[in-house]
Amino acid sequence: MEFLKQRIREEGRVLDGDVLKVDRFLNHQIDPHLMKEIGQAFADKFKAAGITKIVTIESSGIAPAVMAGLILDVPVIFARKKQSLTLREDLLTTEITSYTKKEKKEVYLSKKFLSSNDQVLIIDDFLAKGEAALGLCRLVEQSGANVAGIGIVIEKAFQSGRNKLDEEGYKVYSLARIASLENNVVTFVDEAAR
């Protein structure tokens, strides 16, 4: 997705050779038009998969997921990171280790929103070591629903997440695949292969 890669080149910042900061358009400030393009790309890719629900995780996955949900005409469910007073009934839960925050978090989905009839598209902002994506797959599969695909905005292809998801047989579609952040320079997978 050339439009996204251009934004990463122009506005992304690399910290310590392995963290990519994209808070100008995705993780803190959000560009709604870019989110719409991203949602359209996910919708185009998975439109034949019979998607009935999109599952993401708060907070940075919500904007691209809602745009994809609008186009695919399906509800979006966001996994939450901590139990609030207003959610009490039966929950699906799992533990996810955050790569950037260096901490474990219990995340949950309400059971009532998924069933064995659902074909679920998982959407997240980043794929690094695959912890969040695999955690979302566990939550979805606990409900009996099927993970029909995984849409990732930015994949750090030099980390282990993509291989883990491929090995488990998930269909992963990443809009920008980063081969390296070495020397604090962003190199995409297609460029690295040239």
Next chain:
Amino acid sequence: MEFLKQRIREEGRVLDGDVLKVDRFLNHQIDPHLMKEIGQAFADKFKAAGITKIVTIESSGIAPAVMAGLILDVPVIFARKKQSLTLREDLLTTEITSYTKKEKKEVYLSKKFLSSNDQVLIIDDFLAKGEAALGLCRLVEQSGANVAGIGIVIEKAFQSGRNKLDEEGYKVYSLARIASLENNVVTFVDEAAR
């Protein structure tokens, strides 16, 4: 906004006479089409106010804010509740007490996204005691920007938040105003006045 009120009547659940649970379309599962309608309503109301940025707070404010941002053609910034490894530079911070979670949280915005030239529309999912909205106003004003308006999806008009915001002179626009949740029944302000 009749469409929203109908969804609250049909799918909202009242807990303990003062908590309204709308996790079927706003706080956990999100209806993207409803979010678009909500975004359109905020955009229509504030289109003449010269809005340059929308500010919200994670997580439930993001979907309606991004839809409003798409229509008003402005970026959305979401205040974050905890400092992550990927955000290090100068931050605007304030403390907000969550009504539903019964806890105080430090929230922050990156300074670089707001300046004294900005006309900011604040968007949030609920207005109860006004803690989140007033906190977002403090963050915006710390930057020198102007709070041009506040868009609220659901206002609990029987709590103190609206009065506090009115007293401070903020322009508040709520799409659904709830007069009472007594006996676990939702009564809207216009109905209560009949």
